[in-house]
Amino acid sequence: MRRTLTSHLPEATPGSPVLLQGWVHRRRPLARVTFLVVRDRTGLAQVVLPAGAEVPPEETPIEVTGTATANTQAPGGVEVTDATVIALAEPAETPAVELWRPTLETGLPTLLDHAATTWRHPMQRAKWELAAASLRGFRDTLDAQGFTEVQSPKLVEQATESGANVFEVDYFGRPAFLAQSPQFFKQQLVGIFERVYEVGPVFRAEPHDTVRHLAEYVSLDVELGFVEDHHPVMACLRDVVAGMVEAVRVRAEDAVVRLGIELPEVLPEIPVIHFRDALEIAGAPADERDLSPGHERALGEWAKAEHGSDFLLVDGYPTAHRAFYSHPDPADPHWSRSFDLIFRGVELVSGAQRLHRYGDYVRTLEERGYPYAPYASYVEAFKRGIPPHGGFAIGLERWIGRLVEAPNIREVTLFPRDLHRLAP
Amino acid sequence: MRRTLTSHLPEATPGSPVLLQGWVHRRRPLARVTFLVVRDRTGLAQVVLPAGAEVPPEETPIEVTGTATANTQAPGGVEVTDATVIALAEPAETPAVELWRPTLETGLPTLLDHAATTWRHPMQRAKWELAAASLRGFRDTLDAQGFTEVQSPKLVEQATESGANVFEVDYFGRPAFLAQSPQFFKQQLVGIFERVYEVGPVFRAEPHDTVRHLAEYVSLDVELGFVEDHHPVMACLRDVVAGMVEAVRVRAEDAVVRLGIELPEVLPEIPVIHFRDALEIAGAPADERDLSPGHERALGEWAKAEHGSDFLLVDGYPTAHRAFYSHPDPADPHWSRSFDLIFRGVELVSGAQRLHRYGDYVRTLEERGYPYAPYASYVEAFKRGIPPHGGFAIGLERWIGRLVEAPNIREVTLFPRDLHRLAP
Numbered sequence: 001m002r003r004t005l006t007s008h009l010p011e012a013t014p015g016s017p018v019l020l021q022g023w024v025h026r027r028r029p030l031a032r033v034t035f036l037v038v039r040d041r042t043g044l045a046q047v048v049l050p051a052g053a054e055v056p057p058e059e060t061p062i063e064v065t066g067t068a069t070a071n072t073q074a075p076g077g078v079e080v081t082d083a084t085v086i087a088l089a090e091p092a093e094t095p096a097v098e099l100w101r102p103t104l105e106t107g108l109p110t111l112l113d114h115a116a117t118t119w120r121h122p123m124q125r126a127k128w129e130l131a132a133a134s135l136r137g138f139r140d141t142l143d144a145q146g147f148t149e150v151q152s153p154k155l156v157e158q159a160t161e162s163g164a165n166v167f168e169v170d171y172f173g174r175p176a177f178l179a180q181s182p183q184f185f186k187q188q189l190v191g192i193f194e195r196v197y198e199v200g201p202v203f204r205a206e207p208h209d210t211v212r213h214l215a216e217y218v219s220l221d222v223e224l225g226f227v228e229d230h231h232p233v234m235a236c237l238r239d240v241v242a243g244m245v246e247a248v249r250v251r252a253e254d255a256v257v258r259l260g261i262e263l264p265e266v267l268p269e270i271p272v273i274h275f276r277d278a279l280e281i282a283g284a285p286a287d288e289r290d291l292s293p294g295h296e297r298a299l300g301e302w303a304k305a306e307h308g309s310d311f312l313l314v315d316g317y318p319t320a321h322r323a324f325y326s327h328p329d330p331a332d333p334h335w336s337r338s339f340d341l342i343f344r345g346v347e348l349v350s351g352a353q354r355l356h357r358y359g360d361y362v363r364t365l366e367e368r369g370y371p372y373a374p375y376a377s378y379v380e381a382f383k384r385g386i387p388p389h390g391g392f393a394i395g396l397e398r399w400i401g402r403l404v405e406a407p408n409i410r411e412v413t414l415f416p417r418d419l420h421r422l423a424p
Numbered sequence: 425m426r427r428t429l430t431s432h433l434p435e436a437t438p439g440s441p442v443l444l445q446g447w448v449h450r451r452r453p454l455a456r457v458t459f460l461v462v463r464d465r466t467g468l469a470q471v472v473l474p475a476g477a478e479v480p481p482e483e484t485p486i487e488v489t490g491t492a493t494a495n496t497q498a499p500g501g502v503e504v505t506d507a508t509v510i511a512l513a514e515p516a517e518t519p520a521v522e523l524w525r526p527t528l529e530t531g532l533p534t535l536l537d538h539a540a541t542t543w544r545h546p547m548q549r550a551k552w553e554l555a556a557a558s559l560r561g562f563r564d565t566l567d568a569q570g571f572t573e574v575q576s577p578k579l580v581e582q583a584t585e586s587g588a589n590v591f592e593v594d595y596f597g598r599p600a601f602l603a604q605s606p607q608f609f610k611q612q613l614v615g616i617f618e619r620v621y622e623v624g625p626v627f628r629a630e631p632h633d634t635v636r637h638l639a640e641y642v643s644l645d646v647e648l649g650f651v652e653d654h655h656p657v658m659a660c661l662r663d664v665v666a667g668m669v670e671a672v673r674v675r676a677e678d679a680v681v682r683l684g685i686e687l688p689e690v691l692p693e694i695p696v697i698h699f700r701d702a703l704e705i706a707g708a709p710a711d712e713r714d715l716s717p718g719h720e721r722a723l724g725e726w727a728k729a730e731h732g733s734d735f736l737l738v739d740g741y742p743t744a745h746r747a748f749y750s751h752p753d754p755a756d757p758h759w760s761r762s763f764d765l766i767f768r769g770v771e772l773v774s775g776a777q778r779l780h781r782y783g784d785y786v787r788t789l790e791e792r793g794y795p796y797a798p799y800a801s802y803v804e805a806f807k808r809g810i811p812p813h814g815g816f817a818i819g820l821e822r823w824i825g826r827l828v829e830a831p832n833i834r835e836v837t838l839f840p841r842d843l844h845r846l847a848p
Contacts, residue, residue: 003650023809023811040618041570041619042570059809060809061649061650088812089780089811089812116613116805117615117808128574128617132574135573136573139560143560148552149555150552150838153839154627154640156846167593169591169593169594169602170591170592172629172639172843185839191540192540192544193549200625203579215596218575225485226485356512356513357513359514377847377848381848383514383517384516384517384519384541385483385516386485386513387447387485388485388512396575414574414577415609422600423582423801424801
């Protein structure tokens with residue numbers, strides 16, 4: 001007999017035989033009947049058994065054969081009666097949390113210590129259904145715009161951006177490092193493919209224990225060539241975010257309902273303000289070098305009130321305080337052609353037009369007092385014809401965290417890695 | 425003016441103004457005229473300039489404005505005349521190879537040392553166009569079958585499968601390792617999502633210098649729950665490979681033509697033979713523990729001759745010589761429910777039904793004399809209700825390597841990592 005997913009049980013012809021597969025979500029032995037709730041990846045179904053029926057403990061994988069029977073009291077209006085239950089593994093140990101409760105009121109350390117079990121809860125699992133749909137939207141948008149998906153190495157000879165916060169690896173007896181981003185590779189790959197994207201892990205030996213940082217996270221990297229300035233890059237980012245939201249709406253509809261979240265609307269043009277004006281709106285001194293989390297919150301509120309937008313682009317950050325490969329504004333090189341995307345008051349994305357001339361790299365390294373040697377192979381790539389280009393990176397966990405309003409990024413990471421946590 | 429991609433130039437109305445962006449692919453100064461061939465991500469276009477015209481050197485990014493003009497001699501029947509050429513960066517240095525030649529007759533070390541330039545060649549670039557399309561087909565197939573895309577950590581506390589060939593990382597002052605595969609995670613994630621896949625880097629401190637091995641490669645991992653044995657896993661693999669081939673055919677058609685390769689046909693059912701029979705067909709002694717590369721070649725030829733198939737599944741490998749989590753055949757536990765997929769005479773995929781009962785894991789570790797402690801967290805996950813499941817892993821580079829018949833896997837890896845090579 002073919003398996004019926006619990007989400008399709010309501011469509012089963014009453015009286016027809018059905019086969020369910022899933023987990024014992026809950027057993028409820030009553031005086032005259034025993035209810036068994038079966039959970040699979042698509043939802044829950046109710047199975048009716050005689051009073052006193054032996055049912056394996058919660059979380060045991062089972063197979064149920066029985067008869068689809070209409071019952072207005074059952075979820076979806078159909079339950080399974082005359083059922084036979086077969087365990088597909090040993091009886092499960094009692095989990096650390098009661099997964100059958102509508103929500104989990106458990107502390108984060110317990111959730112993370114038992115992640116492979118606690119994330120089974122339908123409200124928890126939903127977060128990665130959003131993540132998977134988001135990735136789908138990300139790639140669909142870029143594939144449609146002529147981008148090529150690439151994979152760059154994570155083992156590198158030199159720290160990507162600076163010597164700090166980098167993990168060292170014993171590479172056949174010599175030192176190597178884990179890439180902090182695919183930045184240097186994606187810029188060089190513009191020379192081959194013009195437009196590239198990569199979804200992959202990045203590594204930061206982040207010595208601070210904050211709710212916003214992880215030692216390993218998933219970065220959605222984009223880089224495109226033949227841009228005049230950073231505006232086409234911001235336009236691409238707008239399309240990507242719109243594609244991600246739309247994919248979540250269409251492909252993870254059920255997870256959105258389960259979580260009870262409201263999806264943001266992405267306007268045809270995301271409002272853009274210059275860093276100078278952003279400081280003023282946030283009530284910050286005009287000589288601040290960057291926006292603090294407090295400023296970002298204020299700007300998020302401003303964008304919502306002023307433009308009805310969950311998103312705000314801030315461009316023109318001071319050149320001296322952005323990554324050295326950021327392109328200055330030729331009209332006033334104090335400011336850069338870089339930008340951040342603020343989503344509901346939190347920085348979600350950083351991007352910029354990059355330098356593309358070898359001479360500019362050499363000058364910038366000099367001005368900043370950076371040594372040439374560690375950057376030589378990267379910088380010399382710009383001798384071989386890289387067009388004007390720019391790009392951005394979205395942190396997947398940060399995106400989902402903001403979407404579900406998780407107070408701690410670890411809540412939206414399957415198996416987080418940080419200063420203290422290296423397992424499970 | 426909007427950019428015209430070179431591939432769309434043949435559709436431009438003769439006499440209309442056009443804007444091309446790309447690289448100087450070749451300059452050909454003749455007595456009465458100078459030809460400039462422009463390369464972009466979609467192809468080549470011919471630009472006609474006056475004799476003696478100054479044209480930046482090969483590989484300089486440029487912008488060309490001019491008039492679309494019909495010329496049966498030009499590629500695609502349309503060239504650009506009355507052209508103005510603007511360099512978009514400094515004049516490019518002469519590349520290590522002459523990229524304008526129809527094919528590159530350059531040794532592999534040179535190609536790899538200058539990868540960011542040499543892979544610009546249209547025949548070289550094509551290989552990663554195939555890879556990107558393959559990934560698209562992989563994900564499309566699995567998304568349509570209810571799989572969830574996941575990302576598991578690459579920094580792990582214990583070596584994944586055995587202590588050998590693992591890279592050690594300094595993780596905030598204590599040792600960590602780079603994951604050799606997402607195996608342990610994907611099995612546990614079956615408990616959450618039932619069906620998962622992951623595309624990501626895996627790391628093997630492979631001390632041998634062979635044409636088949638890399639220290640870092642891209643693994644396409646799949647795992648699915650509620651299987652009766654390994655046959656549904658092999659059926660899923662068949663669909664995935666068919667989806668990859670179809671996506672290459674549709675989305676990378678131009679790259680297939682450029683490379684002049686023949687795509688394999690994936691039969692509705694890939695032929696399956698038992699390991700015992702495979703040994704006999706390959707002319708190997710009946711007590712061999714595994715298939716050698718020579719045996720695989722012989723089996724590939726046999727599958728082509730006997731079944732007209734580029735693919736052959738071999739199942740039932742001896743349990744004792746497969747990974748400890750492989751499920752034995754209950755009818756005769758000497759043989760396992762594991763399989764390899766041979767593609768044109770080379771092993772491309774390994775897979776199996778896995779053990780899913782805690783007791784079976786404990787017994788197997790004991791029988792093999794493996795210590796319990798390093799596997800404790802993984803093995804104890806099976807106390808918490810993991811259904812019968814199985815999966816497989818495809819090496820992306822090996823897939824593309826076989827598709828284009830590359831003698832060395834490094835030829836289909838953007839920036840390979842091996843015993844000797846950690847850059848570029």
